[in-house]
Each structure stands twice: as C-alpha cells, then as structure tokens.
Amino acid sequence: MSAHNISFRAIVSATESEDRVKTALSLFLFDNKIESTNTEGHYGNPITILQAQIKGKNCKRFIDLLKSKLTEPELKKLKNEVSERTDDECCLHLRFDKQAAFQGTVQLATTIDTISARIKLKAYPARREKAIEVAETIFLFQDAPQKRKKSLKLS
Numbered sequence: 548m549s550a551h552n553i554s555f556r557a558i559v560s561a562t563e564s565e566d567r568v569k570t571a572l573s574l575f576l577f578d579n580k581i582e583s584t585n586t587e588g589h590y591g592n593p594i595t596i597l598q599a600q601i602k603g604k605n606c607k608r609f610i611d612l613l614k615s616k617l618t619e620p621e622l623k624k625l626k627n628e629v630s631e632r633t634d635d636e637c638c639l640h641l642r643f644d645k646q647a648a649f650q651g652t653v654q655l656a657t658t659i660d661t662i663s664a665r666i667k668l669k670a671y672p673a674r675r676e677k678a679i680e681v682a683e684t685i686f687l688f689q690d691a692p693q694k695r696k697k698s699l700k701l702s
Contacts, residue, residue, distance in 0.1 A: 549681045550606040551667040559595035571648035572597055572662055577605045616653035629682050637678035639666040
C-alpha cells in the first residue's frame with residue numbers, strides 16, 4: 548500500500564447531532580474508533596471535534612472504497628486537482644460531504660460541511676513531486692511507473 552496512514556476529522560456544531568456525525572464518519576472507518584474533543588467556537592458556541600485514523604490494510608480498504616464509490620466525474624476532478632491537494636509533507640488532502648456520508652454515499656465536498664481526510668503518502672524520497680506520483684498511481688491516474696529496459700547498443 549502506498550499510504551502510511553489516513554487521518555479523518557469532522558466538526559460537530561452546536562446545531563448538529565454528534566451521533567449523526569459519528570455515523571457519517573464511520574462510513575470511512577473500519578474499526579469505528581473515534582476520538583472526541585469538546586471546545587468552544589469564536590463566539591463561545593460549543594463545538595466537538597471528531598478525529599480518527601486508519602493504518603495498514605485499512606488504508607487500502609479506504610482507497611478501494613473511494614475508487615468504487617466516487618463517480619467518474621469526481622474521480623476526474625480528483626485527477627485534475629491531485630497536485631493542488633498534495634502538500635510538502637507528502638499528504639493528499641480530501642474533503643467529503645458530511646450529509647452525503649450520513650446517507651451512506653461517498654461524495655467529494657462542495658460545501659464547508661465536510662469530513663476531511665489527510666492521506667500520508669509513502670513517497671521515497673519524501674518530496675512533494677514524488678508524493679504526487681504516488682497519489683496518481685494509487686488512483687490509477689497513470690500507469691504504475693515502469694522500469695526502463697536497458698537498450699543494447701549495436702555497434
């Protein structure tokens with residue numbers, strides 16, 4: 548697998564049900580281990596931050612889930628934005644629609660009501676350019692890098 552781990556984060560505002568947001572977040576998890584942190588917004592409103600992380604084989608399961616559940620236009624959009632979504636720490640950033648996830652649908656976000664995912668890519672050496680190549684390979688945006696065959700010089 549080409550990912551070290553995948554971290555998820557969702558914000559529960561005072562007007563939302565924490566259980567419903569946990570249900571939405573659980574769509575992307577395979578062990579349902581969710582950490583909850585209570586805090587305050589700028590105006591003193593209560594906010595709960597839900598966080599989770601998956602590792603190992605579950606990373607591949609998550610990638611497979613994305614490839615099977617995202618629509619063709621969403622995969623194309625992801626392909627076009629992969630370099631913009633990859634940072635200098637070799638992380639690919641994705642945001643999913645929280646309401647759609649609650650209904651069991653995997654959909655890239657178009658609003659601010661999201662579940663964010665940070666995929667820590669295995670890129671050696673750890674450079675952004677290499678991470679972009681890894682992301683493209685994960686989502687089959689390009690064929691896996693082929694080893695070059697040595698050409699024989701005939702003289």
